Amino acid sequence: MRRLWPWLALAVGLIYFILPLLGMTEFSLKMRRGVYSFDAYAKVLADPRFQETFTFSVVMALATILFGVLLVVPTAYWVRLKLPRLRPYIEFVTLLPLVIPAIVIVFGYIRLYNTSSWLPLTGSAMGTNILLIFGYATLSLPYMYRAVDTGLRTIDVATLTEAAQSLGAGWVTILARVILPNVLVAVLSGAFVTFAIVLGEFTMAALLNRPAFGPYMQLLGANRAYEPAALAVIAFAITWGCMALIQIVSRFAPKAPVNPH
């Protein structure tokens, strides 16, 4: 009897999550009358706008990850090493994007960097893309920072830094050869979350008017029947793929050294 309730809860949960997915997947396969087919998927994949927006978002995601890593790893490292008392505050700041709506951030950006401002980033496609990368990096900050900070906790940052310094290494060498490789797994899991966020993001890309995947999904959803379902399944598959990669990568976390303390 005792065993029954957990199983029941699990079953209810699974139905709650999986049933809509199954329904959607089934629907996406019904484009051709009377038989199941991948017609909707073929249509979506063949759409040049799908290819454009998807490529655009993948490139943006990679750029965001690069920017995020360059921003977060040195910051989290420095805070742990030199400003441990500021850690709670920094953590609070990195969590702000969870409570501040993306739309607020974008309007802030547009006010600050519009064509008549001191730094008219929105004046060019490149500038707007850069702004979008900043926005995406902000959205992924809570996940990226936490992942990296947790990774840093597994190594003795202070002593490894001093060991490297005594061997003649400067800050760049220490970050690139000692710190980053040891938190790489954490960085990668942060990177996959970032990837998933950027691929699905709508508000920022739409308001900055960039040809991203999120607005495309929205547009398609408003105008078609079967294709949006297929697209949603594809998006789900990508997100889940990222989650699976996080799981796989964390299996390869470097083994903790024999701890003498």
Place this chain on the structure above:
Amino acid sequence: MSDPFLSIQNVRKSYGDVTVVKDFSLAVEQGEFVSFLGPSGCGKTTMLRIVAGFEEPSAGNVMIGGQDVTGLRPNQRNIGMVFQSYALFPNMTVAQNVGFGLKVAGVPKAEAAARVDEMLNLISLPQLGDRYPYQLSGGQQQRVALARAMAGKPQVLLLDEPLSALDAKVRVSLRDEIRAIQKAAGITTIFVTHDQEEALSMSDRIVVMHGGMAEQVGTPFEIYNRPTTKFVAGFVGTLNMLDGTVTDPATGAVRIGDDNVVMKQSLNGAKAGDTLSLALRPEAISLGKQPGRDASIGGTISEVSFLGSVIRVRVGLGKDAVSLDTFNNPAAPPPRVGEKTEISFSSADLLVLH
């Protein structure tokens, strides 16, 4: 005498109101092995980190090889450092760890590889170059850390309690190994420890630290046999503390317990009736009258511990008591508690403490 190779001049270090190192001066010769010995919290690590450049002294200078390095960053000082926690880079193999400093310094690949091999041979781990730190025992990790610190031929080698995290057996064997490697390389070394046995067995000289100050500097022999302060005497080795009352400063007569001892050493200007702090090592005392020992005091046996080959006996002398060791003699039973006895020693072995 040449100028010292490493010279610490009037260094002070304060954190806020707390002064952790007070007016510390020391001159170390090239190739010398000097230990900082003292209880936890006495400032050993802080002083070592000032030499390494991880801490900036509040006052004073550090000179290495005639150069004032006080203002230099740690990565500009050409020092080797070994930590208690080994601090090997977990993402690198043993060989990469050892070769890290060489790579940073831009040493050509072939030359660096040869040097790494040489170092791995030196620490007797030539076959472990491809292993990762987590695959090694603590003792092996610390030997790799030593090889890594020495690979770049640093001017000074600094070790902060490198053996404290290891189990007793490894600790003792690694002691000898570190000392042998240090001697062979002729590298000037500072070794921090709170373990007097380590300091006594490894060092050319020992700096006994207490409350941020160098309390006494000397060879292990001097530190052990001629401690100049109560603290040093108490911290290094087992020591019997005795109070002596000066009865005749002119002849050096001092009463201990119920007997008089004539001391040959200076009584530090004590007058008749003054109380002196005296100390005796257990191994300087014998039970019963012994030829060649000029002083003897009557007492009562208060404790007997049979430790196997050695019997530790405690003898009460008035209000003081002393411990001494005698060898087990299978032909004679050990002394019994309550027996009247006599201890004898050379009055020259009595230490007068400040």
